[in-house]
């Protein structure tokens with residue numbers, strides 16, 4: 233019999249439908265793998281009792297022929313989504329013991345579709361990072377690491393990417409503010425999509441930068457990604473930026489031919505510092521698209537070089553406002569033996585937040601402060617508009633844009649975490665789509681000379697995830713990437 237954990241989303245559901253195994257068996261196999269994993273540190277919590285009792289209910293539904301679209305499917309959840317009754321900390325000491333008594337909209341949609349909570353995955357603290365090294369619960373290891381050479385899984389959804397790549401879950405949820413689904417997907421050889429801003433509700437997701445945050449799935453195939461997204465997207469009146477637009481059947485788009493589609497190659501992404509291996513994979517991608525009948529066109533996104541500095545003003549500014557609520561009064565950690573109220577605030581925050589989070593809060597409050605607001609924050613907003621306009625113009629000439637996801641493959645744990653600027657450079661290709669609110673997907677496309685995965689990124693028009701799924705499936709077909 234096939235090992236259940238080797239199956240992705242679609243195949244697990246097919247096996248369940250054909251009664252090859254029960255949901256209880258599926259869940260038991262994953263719980264066993266998660267419990268015995270001593271290498272990756274991808275999960276920080278699980279709740280066997282809760283998962284097994286949901287699995288029993290799922291099996292009952294199936295036996296009565298009342299199976300829901302994702303019935304019995306285990307889903308790992310990044311620790312940034314509130315799950316009712318489960319510790320939700322955003323991997324920060326300040327929220328270490330926070331247990332929400334409500335459920336995020338995205339997870340509740342998935343449970344209503346029959347999905348089963350299998351555990352919480354690690355992440356960079358408050359989703360700030362590109363290597364999963366800032367998690368309060370320790371670094372996560374990339375399953376592609378070679379003996380004695382531990383590599384990062386990327387971040388901030390590093391636990392989710394590592395879990396899916398190592399077959400400790402068929403799917404895991406992530407969030408992406410500036411690349412946190414796509415870059416770890418690229419580093420771990422998984423598919424990751426950041427939908428259009430407004431496609432998935434942000435309600436019940438711990439906020440980092442509210443004008444950028446979006447939820448999305450990490451999976452081992454494009455079709456798996458489409459099926460999960462279909463079940464988590466949709467309008468929610470609890471999120472004022474949620475857009476009331478029909479959710480298409482993304483799975484149908486996966487088998488659509490890309491013949492005649494126009495795929496844009498932005499010349500500004502050919503930066504110095506791009507590894508030649510990454511450039512080669514990009515060229516392979518161009519060739520695959522031509523072979524599949526698409527037309528390649530050069531496009532220009534002239535403000536690309538300002539995207540990273542703009543992001544690192546806008547995101548910290550919003551973060552500094554969002555994180556002001558963690559002051560020891562209402563939630564989580566509070567410093568003991570304090571002298572007065574002010575001491576409680578400052579000591580709680582000084583001890584409760586990690587170094588990277590404090591750096592972001594300092595940058596954020598600085599760029600928002602009187603005297604600097606116009607020079608930094610307001611300016612960054614204007615540049616953001618220019619970046620949006622660049623994409624609008626480019627999309628007059630193409631259906632989607634193809635770029636590398638990240639300038640390099642996975643690096644070693646400890647290699648970049650002392651130098652924030654080097655770390656921020658990881659996001660150079662992912663932040664422009666984030667600033668413009670556009671959907672973007674990373675598809676595993678090959679290996680570098682270290683034997684580590686490299687992903688290609690597709691950026692689409694707003695609310696046109698379908699085109700990304702069609703082209704993504706074509707990339708996947710041509711790349712024939714083998715998971716571990």
Ligand code: GLN
Pocket residue numbers: 359360361362387388407408409410411412413440547659
């Ligand atoms: N790496 C980026 C940052 O540190 C993006 C993080 C994210 O998308 N959550 O801000």
